[in-house]
Amino acid sequence: MVRVGDDPDNDKVGSGTKRWVSDISTATIELVLHPNRTVAAVPVAAPLVVAPPPPAPEPVDQTFNLSSDVLFAFGKAELKPEGMQALDALYQQIVDVKPKDGNAMVMGYTDRIGSDANNQALSEARASTVANFLIGKGLPADKVSIQGNGESNPVTGTQCDAIKARAALIDCLAPDRRVEIRVTGVSNPAEPAPAEQPAQ
Secondary structure, eight states: OOOOOOOTTTOOOOOOTOOOEEOOOOOOOOOOOOOOOOOOOOOOOOOOOOOOHHHHHHHEEEEEEEEEEHOOTTTTBBBOOOHHHHHHHHHHHHHHHOOEEEEEEEEOOOOOSSSSSEEEHHHHHHHHHHHHHHHHHOGGGGEEEEETTOOOOOOOOOTTTOOOHHHHHHHHTGGEEEEEEEEEEEEOOOOOOHHHHHHH
16 A cells, blocks of 8 residues: 555645555566467578588599400501400490599510511501591590500510411410500599589
8 A cells, every 4th residue: 555645734624745555566467478379490401411522533444455366467557357346345344444544555466477677667556556546436636646666565475486387386475466556644433423402
């Protein structure tokens, strides 16, 4: 109870004053959140998906070896039908290596039968034939080179030295008659699959 205008003459007749009493109670303001009130949802950022880095390229240095007896007739530099099939398969192997900015060195070798000059010319001609075939399949011409090595670097060593008969010697020296293709560069890995986006 709060007394207003408290005076000794209050309530006396003719005093000219009145007693004013106020029943003002203390007001308490209470904020009540209704349990069913809808509260605005705070937006949550979607998780950031970071794509993994691409695999680092690796150096490529691979040599493919083909028998000249499969590719050519004896003493010749023209491809046989089975030689073309062999080079088709070889080309696919080179593609599977995925060389990037790579180079292909085609090297021809002969056996020791015949003169050095003839063997050198034959090895170069065979290397050129193989190189032209691979370029025709799709290898960049400026990335393909040839090298004729004649009868050098025989793989048979001395194992045929005791053979005198020509036909038998030709058969024995067959591994020396070959074409090697050395591919160098760096690997060209497949592009990684794009990262999946989170559901909205």
